[in-house]
Amino acid sequence: MVRRVDLDTITFSSGSAVVRESQVPLLEDLARASIALIEQDPSTVLLIEGHTDAVGSEVSNLALSDRRAETVGRILSDVYDVPPENMVIQGYGEQYLKVETEGPDERNRRVTLRNITPLLSAKKQ
Secondary structure (H helix, E strand, C coil): CCCEEECCCCCCCCCCCCCCHHHHHHHHHHHHHHHHHHHHCCCCCEEEEECCCCCCCHHHHHHHHHHHHHHHHHHHHHCCCCCHHHEEEEECCCCCCCCCCCCCCHHHCCEEEEECHHHHHHHHC
16 A cells, blocks of 8 residues: 555544644644645645544544544644645544554554555556
8 A cells, every 4th residue: 555654743632633732843844745745746645544542432433533634634734735635534543553452542542644646546547
C-alpha cells in the first residue's frame, strides 16, 4: 500500500479530539510538505486517518477517530492553507492499534497521514 506518516508529536487526551494550542506549530513541517506535494501535482490526495485506543465502545471510538482526523485536517487547512479539497478524512476507531493493548495507551490515540494519489492513479489506468 502506501507509506504513512504518524503524527507522533500530536497527542490526544482520552475521549478528546482537541489538539492543544501548543501542538499546532508542530504541524507546520507537515503542512509545508503537503503544500509542496500539491504544488507539484494539483491532483494529490492526502488521507488523514484518525485512531483511538481500545477504551470505550467501537461506535464511540469510530466517531471520536473521525473527529480527531477532522481536527487535524481543519488545522492544516485553516492555519497552514493546505487546500481542503486535497484532503480526505477517515476515522478507523480502534481497528488499527499501534500498540496491541485493551487498556488506555496514548500512542494509539493518534492521527496519521498518507499520500494516496498513487492508489487513485492506479485505478484510473
